[in-house]
Amino acid sequence: MQRxxxxxxxxxxxxxxxxxxxxxxxxxLQDDLTLKLSRMRVRGLLIDISALEIVDSFIGRSxxxxxxxxxxxxxSTVLVGMRPAVAITLVELGMSLDGIHTxxxxxxxxxxxxxxxxxx
Amino acid sequence: MQRxxxxxxxxxxxxxxxxxxxxxxxxxLQDDLTLKLSRMRVRGLLIDISALEIVDSFIGRSxxxxxxxxxxxxxSTVLVGMRPAVAITLVELGMSLDGIHTxxxxxxxxxxxxxxxxxx
Numbered sequence: 314m315q316r317x318x319x320x321x322x323x324x325x326x327x328x329x330x331x332x333x334x335x336x337x338x339x340x341x342l343q344d345d346l347t348l349k350l351s352r353m354r355v356r357g358l359l360i361d362i363s364a365l366e367i368v369d370s371f372i373g374r375s376x377x378x379x380x381x382x383x384x385x386x387x388x389s390t391v392l393v394g395m396r397p398a399v400a401i402t403l404v405e406l407g408m409s410l411d412g413i414h415t416x417x418x419x420x421x422x423x424x425x426x427x428x429x430x431x432x433x
Numbered sequence: 434m435q436r437x438x439x440x441x442x443x444x445x446x447x448x449x450x451x452x453x454x455x456x457x458x459x460x461x462l463q464d465d466l467t468l469k470l471s472r473m474r475v476r477g478l479l480i481d482i483s484a485l486e487i488v489d490s491f492i493g494r495s496x497x498x499x500x501x502x503x504x505x506x507x508x509s510t511v512l513v514g515m516r517p518a519v520a521i522t523l524v525e526l527g528m529s530l531d532g533i534h535t536x537x538x539x540x541x542x543x544x545x546x547x548x549x550x551x552x553x
Binding site: 316317320322327329361394419420423 | 442539
């Protein structure tokens with residue numbers, strides 16, 4: 314079965330989404346993430362979408378969902394690597410990614426998460 | 434066109450291979466990596482294959498190829514996240530991943546790269 318790997322980098326989890334998220338895959342990702350959040354000491358979650366050419370409302374909702382679950386489990390979520398065309402489309406479609414912070418790339422996202430963790 | 438994202442994490446590059454590597458994709462990855470190695474200050478390269486259920490001789494050769502190129506460009510390569518079944522198959526097929534170090538996961542791979550960089 315297809316699975317999106319969840320990588321642990323120190324106190325953070327990194328997910329790189331490279332394939333189209335369909336129903337089942339989004340749920341599997343959600344399960345894998347919550348399991349890791351509950352078992353490991355995790356301060357933040359980085360989701361890289363630099364490989365995605367399209368972010369539709371389903372993907373947007375799934376990501377917002379994951380961010381809300383992570384927040385309940387005491388981890389911040391930062392979305393990184395959004396392509397310019399994706400950002401334009403999101404705004405044109407009036408989609409808001411509520412509760413998700415964004416950063417240009419993994420390095421900057423990591424900085425944001427570290428700053429958030431230090432500020433708590 | 435499909436592309437495997439190359440993420441920069443501090444002084445290291447991280448590649449998560451989630452889809453089957455075919456000819457063109459392997460070449461694109463090689464090009465992207467060499468471009469980043471030449472432009473950025475990179476000390477090491479982590480390749481995560483935890484999503485791969487099969488590592489055939491083509492993928493093995495491509496990875497060994499990338500590791501050799503990275504070495505010429507002054508970066509070490511560590512392969513992480515190999516599944517037990519993949520390790521068993523590689524040995525049974527008599528495939529050796531020459532010139533590639535392996536580590537259990539990204540955290541341990543990162544430790545290995547840091548130790549290698551400190552020892553130079």
